[in-house]
Amino acid sequence: xxxxxxxxxxxxxxxxxxxxxxxxxxxxxxxxxxxxxxxxxxxxxxxxxxxxxxxxxxxxxxxxxxxxxxxxxxxxxxxxxxxxxxxxxxxxxxxxxxxxxxxxxxxxxxxxxxxxxxxxxxxxxxxxxxxxxxxxxxxxxxxxxxxxxxxxxxxxxxxxxxxxxxxxxxxxxxxxxxxxxxxxxxxxxxxxxxxxxxxxxxxxxxxxxxxxxxxxxxxxxxxxxxxxxxxxxxxxxxxxxxxxxxxxxxxxxxxxxxxxxxxxxxxxxxxxxxxxxxxxxxxxxxxxxxxxxxxxxxxxxxxxxxxxxxxxxxxxxxxxxxxxxxxxxxxxxxxxxxxxxxxxxxxxxxxxxxxxxxxxxxxxxxxxxxxxxxxxxxxxxxxxxxxxxxxxxxxxxxxxx
Amino acid sequence: xxxxxxxxxxxxxxxxxxxxxxxxxxxxxxxxxxxxxxxxxxxxxxxxxxxxxxxxxxxxxxxxxxxxxxxxxxxxxxxxxxxxxxxxxxxxxxxxxxxxxxxxxxxxxxxxxxxxxxxxxxxxxxxxxxxxxxxxxxxxxxx
Numbered sequence: 001x002x003x004x005x006x007x008x009x010x011x012x013x014x015x016x017x018x019x020x021x022x023x024x025x026x027x028x029x030x031x032x033x034x035x036x037x038x039x040x041x042x043x044x045x046x047x048x049x050x051x052x053x054x055x056x057x058x059x060x061x062x063x064x065x066x067x068x069x070x071x072x073x074x075x076x077x078x079x080x081x082x083x084x085x086x087x088x089x090x091x092x093x094x095x096x097x098x099x100x101x102x103x104x105x106x107x108x109x110x111x112x113x114x115x116x117x118x119x120x121x122x123x124x125x126x127x128x129x130x131x132x133x134x135x136x137x138x139x140x141x142x143x144x145x146x147x148x149x150x151x152x153x154x155x156x157x158x159x160x161x162x163x164x165x166x167x168x169x170x171x172x173x174x175x176x177x178x179x180x181x182x183x184x185x186x187x188x189x190x191x192x193x194x195x196x197x198x199x200x201x202x203x204x205x206x207x208x209x210x211x212x213x214x215x216x217x218x219x220x221x222x223x224x225x226x227x228x229x230x231x232x233x234x235x236x237x238x239x240x241x242x243x244x245x246x247x248x249x250x251x252x253x254x255x256x257x258x259x260x261x262x263x264x265x266x267x268x269x270x271x272x273x274x275x276x277x278x279x280x281x282x283x284x285x286x287x288x289x290x291x292x293x294x295x296x297x298x299x300x301x302x303x304x305x306x307x308x309x310x311x312x313x314x315x316x317x318x319x320x321x322x323x324x325x326x327x328x329x330x331x332x333x334x335x336x337x338x339x340x341x342x343x344x345x346x347x348x349x350x351x352x353x354x355x356x357x358x359x360x361x362x363x364x365x366x367x368x369x370x371x372x373x374x375x376x377x378x379x380x381x382x383x384x385x386x387x388x389x390x391x392x393x394x395x396x397x398x399x400x401x
Numbered sequence: 402x403x404x405x406x407x408x409x410x411x412x413x414x415x416x417x418x419x420x421x422x423x424x425x426x427x428x429x430x431x432x433x434x435x436x437x438x439x440x441x442x443x444x445x446x447x448x449x450x451x452x453x454x455x456x457x458x459x460x461x462x463x464x465x466x467x468x469x470x471x472x473x474x475x476x477x478x479x480x481x482x483x484x485x486x487x488x489x490x491x492x493x494x495x496x497x498x499x500x501x502x503x504x505x506x507x508x509x510x511x512x513x514x515x516x517x518x519x520x521x522x523x524x525x526x527x528x529x530x531x532x533x534x535x536x537x538x539x540x541x542x543x544x
Contacts, residue, residue: 134483140414148416149448152537153494154478154486155506160494163476171474171519216476216494265496265506270474 002285005399007101008242008249009094009363010108011043011235014356016196017228017348021118028058029072031114031231036073039233044246045108049237052079052106054093056113056352078105085259086137086387087299089113090232090355091394095255097236108237115231115353137388138263150263158301159224161264161389163216166304170218172271172319177218179322181209183303183338184222184345186330191342193332193373198228198348223303223345230350232360242401250366250381253288254397256281264389272312274393275384279313282382282395290314293397294378295365296336297358299386300343309384310338313395332373340365340373355385359396366400411485415533422449424463429536432527434468436503437461447503468525469543470499477514497523497540511541 013035026034032055040047053069061068066080079100083089090113097109121127136157138146150156169175188204191197204222212221242249258274261267283289290313298309307321315336316324328336341347341361344354362381364370370378378400385394418426425448428435438445439453441460452459475495481487482494493509509517510526522543529536 134411134485136483142417143419145448147414148418148422150506151414152416153506153508153539154482154489154492155494157482159480160476160478160482163478164474164494164496167476168474168519213479215480216478219476263506265504 003095003098003102003252003254005251005253005286006239007098007236008251009234009398010045010237010241010245010247010249011039011041012233012360012363013038013042014232014360015115015230015350017198017230017350019198019226019228019348021116021229023116025118025120026116027060027119028114029060029069031116032058032069032112033073035114035231035233036110036112039110039112039235042247043235043237045235045237045241045244047073047075049108049241050075050110052077052097052100052109054081054083054097054109054111056083056089056093058114059117059119079109085385085392085394086352087301087355088257088385088387088392088394089352090359091383091385091396092257094234094236094252094359094396095257095394098252098255101236101238108235108241110233110235112233113231113353113356115350116229117351118229146263150265155263155265158389159216159219162302162304163219165264165270165308165390166218166302168270169304169308174322175218176322176326177210178206179325180223180303180307181206182325183306183330184209186334187300187339187343188346189331190340190373191346193371194341194347197342197346198226199342199346219302219304225301225344225349225354228348228350230348230353232350232353232356234356234359234363248367249401250363250398251401252396253399254282254284254286256285256395257393259392261391262388264391267391272318273308273390275309275312275395278393278395279384282397283314286397286399288380288397293380293382294337295340295362295375296338296382297340297361297384298338298343299355299358299384300339300345301349301354301386303345305386305390306338308390309386313382313384332370332375337375340370340375358383358385362396362398366398411487413485415530415535416537421451425449426535428465429527429538432536433465434525434538435463435465438464445499445501445503447505466499466501468499468538470497470505470523472509472517472519472521472523473498473504474519475509475517493517495540505538508539509541510539516542
């Protein structure tokens with residue numbers, strides 16, 4: 001089953017995130033075009049090489065999204081896909097693109113995630129704050145189970161449900177808040193070695209994390225992502241494209257995905273996330289072990305997401321994740337490098353493009369382009385995606401040539 | 402004429418039953434709890450559906466349960482989760498596990514934060530909203 005490792009990430013582009021947009025406001029479609037061009041330039045490929053796209057939802061189209069984009073870019077796609085898996089969307093888009101390449105459908109596929117939601121408005125087209133903005137991607141439509149059984153109890157958005165998961169984790173396995181803070185601290189160290197990170201040049205201590213305001217206990221503000229404006233794109237191509245590209249190809253050797261629920265209230269066992277299945281499938285497909293991986297980039301909307309993903313992906317024993325964090329240096333110069341560009345906690349979460357930060361973190365390391373934060377002799381990376389409330393999860397394994 | 406800028410007022414969102422879910426809400430209006438049971442699964446389920454989850458068996462029955470359960474998890478939101486709940490102050494967002502099995506999103510009330518404990522026994526509190534024609538089910542400590 002699965003990939004043969006014949007599709008590779010050949011180029012990428014990631015905008016430095018901004019907490020408030022200081023760049024010109026542009027529509028998602030404009031962002032799509034510019035991010036894509038930058039990623040193609042990075043790969044050394046031409047726009048005319050591209051015959052596939054994968055996209056998240058965009059602001060300017062509620063349906064017919066892929067064809068709206070191909071028309072806008074002038075691409076005649078053999079494969080045009082939209083993914084709606086939240087923070088898992090980027091990793092999910094990468095394996096879909098790789099599959100399209102391996103099937104021979106496409107030579108090169110653009111996976112582009114606009115991440116600046118502050119878009120232009122006009123007095124005749126004012127911005128309408130939709131329910132989704134308030135209800136944190138919980139659907140408030142009539143007939144939606146969330147509208148009827150979650151939103152009225154304020155069980156919406158992300159902070160509360162992730163805090164409920166962390167609280168239950170503490171009940172079952174114990175809770176070491178200093179270990180949780182260390183996750184954020186080590187990532188901040190990585191951000192300080194990553195120019196463009198929103199918290200570049202701003203190191204923190206565990207005491208800073210624990211002294212930051214409690215948002216939903218036990219989660220402090222510095223354990224929660226900083227929403228930003230940004231955007232990212234990668235180009236995935238076949239062996240012929242890899243031969244043309246100027247970068248070291250990052251072959252996509254394995255993936256896994258699991259999507260069992262939307263609201264954690266209904267998880268069969270909240271302490272074992274869908275990553276258990278996704279990571280097992282990815283490692284089996286790639287034919288490598290956990291020990292073969294040189295760095296990991298773990299989706300980090302919250303520190304608890306990192307902790308449970310490290311356990312459920314099989315890097316740490318279940319219930320011993322906090323001990324694992326205490327015993328390892330998670331920085332780029334450490335014995336277990338995690339989120340070497342700062343993660344979303346310290347690089348910044350550019351909306352739906354947040355998950356692409358992890359894809360690019362892994363690809364950048366395997367390409368050997370991480371600068372000061374480069375992990376020595378980095379040939380294999382594990383990347384996770386996480387959407388909803390630990391409810392949509394995707395794993396990827398990259399390998400350098 | 403002067404222009405004043407006041408923050409918009411957001412009403413608390415209340416449930417709007419559908420024909421399929423109406424029996425659950427009708428029971429709450431009577432201060433009873435009725436949820437679905439699948440004989441072929443041998444399980445109670447929540448929330449209401451037309452067919453049993455996993456098997457899609459067409460055998461769901463409405464059955465009354467006591468509503469007694471345990472606190473599965475919770476969090477205290479010190480920051481409002483959305484403008485709609487800003488006036489509510491810190492809320493105890495809770496998940497209760499009924500003795501019959503299913504879990505239920507709710508809010509713990511009538512309890513000091515320091516008395517909350519995962520695994521504690523809890524009992525139903527029926528909260529009527531006559532103007533909206535709806536009854537909400539919240540929870541408090543059983544003892």
